[in-house]
Amino acid sequence: MNERLGNRLKDRRTELDLTQGQLAELCLVSRKTINTVENGIFVPSTLLALKLAAALGVTVEWLFWIED
């Protein structure tokens, strides 16, 4: 099984003209966390995924999906 979590974090963030640092402030995490989630290195918990979706004004399902 080689599943990976795809995301539209960067697309949506740049669309809203937010930096990683600003998004990190909104979700109360470090900028590195945002960076690693964006790059698919770190898989966020449900809690963080919900926070990110809320901060970016989209649904979790739109923001994240499972890639094969």
Added chain:
Amino acid sequence: MNYRPRPNFDRPDAETVQRTRRMLGWLLPLLLLQQSTIIFGRDSGLFDHVLGIAAWGAVTLSLLWWLLGLPFRWLSKRDQAILNDERSRFVSGDASRWGIVTLALVGFGMLIAQFWVRLDVGLTIYALVNSSLIVTFARLSWLNRAEPDEDE
């Protein structure tokens, strides 16, 4: 511009603590080397031994403090949340796993080695604990390596 309240203006914030954590990891081998010269110095007296053990204890406790990410009570809720965010906890957990594996492997290696070599108790404990700490902090430093650029 964002000013910090006066009582906290000279205390480290989350970013400073993160930066220090990244830098401290690479100092570890140097600290251990320095400790060993005091603890295992051939002609060192009782005072040097006590000093060495106190230094070892202080360094070990400080490292565990960094590793476990205990709350820095003077920091704001925001800074505490950033320092102990879920990625930071994941990184500590991963590094700790490496440390435990090292402890098991080095311990097992010593168990085998004692059939051929007479092992000194103090040296064995020192090697066992510090090999585990070195691996843990090398892993921690690697996972916490330099902050990537904004869109890197």
